[in-house]
Amino acid sequence: MKRRVQIMLLGEDLQHLTFARRFLVACGWRSDQIRDARLPSGKGAGDQWVKQNYAREVRALRAARHVSKGLIVIVDADSSTVTGRKKQLSEELSQAGVADRTPTECIVIAVPRRNIETWIHYLDGKTVDESSAYQKLSRASACGGAVSSLKQMCDDGSLREPFPPSLGDACDEFVTRLKK
Numbered sequence: 001m002k003r004r005v006q007i008m009l010l011g012e013d014l015q016h017l018t019f020a021r022r023f024l025v026a027c028g029w030r031s032d033q034i035r036d037a038r039l040p041s042g043k044g045a046g047d048q049w050v051k052q053n054y055a056r057e058v059r060a061l062r063a064a065r066h067v068s069k070g071l072i073v074i075v076d077a078d079s080s081t082v083t084g085r086k087k088q089l090s091e092e093l094s095q096a097g098v099a100d101r102t103p104t105e106c107i108v109i110a111v112p113r114r115n116i117e118t119w120i121h122y123l124d125g126k127t128v129d130e131s132s133a134y135q136k137l138s139r140a141s142a143c144g145g146a147v148s149s150l151k152q153m154c155d156d157g158s159l160r161e162p163f164p165p166s167l168g169d170a171c172d173e174f175v176t177r178l179k180k
Contacts, residue, residue: 007178009036010057011074012046016116018140019147020074026151050075054089055096058107070106070178077113077130082166085111108177110170119167122160123149130164 007024011017017036024034037057039049054073061071077085086109090100101107112119117134123146128134137143153159159168 113166
């Protein structure tokens with residue numbers, strides 16, 4: 001059966017987009033159903049770029065109601081919190097005159113804390129904390145093993161303890177907001 005659903009990914013860098021895309025494909029989405037909005041190279045801070053483009057992507061999602069779509073935003077918390085980063089995104093909508101996301105909209109906000117590497121190291125079997133900065137991967141595509149681990153944990157219905165709370169929050173968002 002051909003799915004008409006298209007997912008737009010809005011992430012702060014190639015690692016975020018690669019991780020999200022690979023996870024969606026592992027969950028059964030076709031690669032051609034996924035598009036991404038990518039920070040032009042050399043154009044500043046990725047988190048700032050995500051915040052600046054969030055309202056535009058929400059508007060585009062809402063304007064295309066005839067086609068079932070979803071938006072996944074993935075942006076690091078850095079030294080902030082998951083709640084703090086989500087509040088910043090909500091404020092961006094307000095400043096742009098766009099209504100905040102509703103509980104039933106297919107808008108997932110995933111906020112790795114401290115950064116996406118925290119999740120990747122956890123998914124690679126390490127114990128992590130969300131205040132330490134973990135080493136970046138040598139190439140974005142090297143997250144395949146971590147994505148496979150996450151997919152297996154999703155299939156099993158739970159994350160390995162102790163899991164990063166920000167990953168638990170992202171899993172909840174994915175399950176409740178993104179419907180196939």
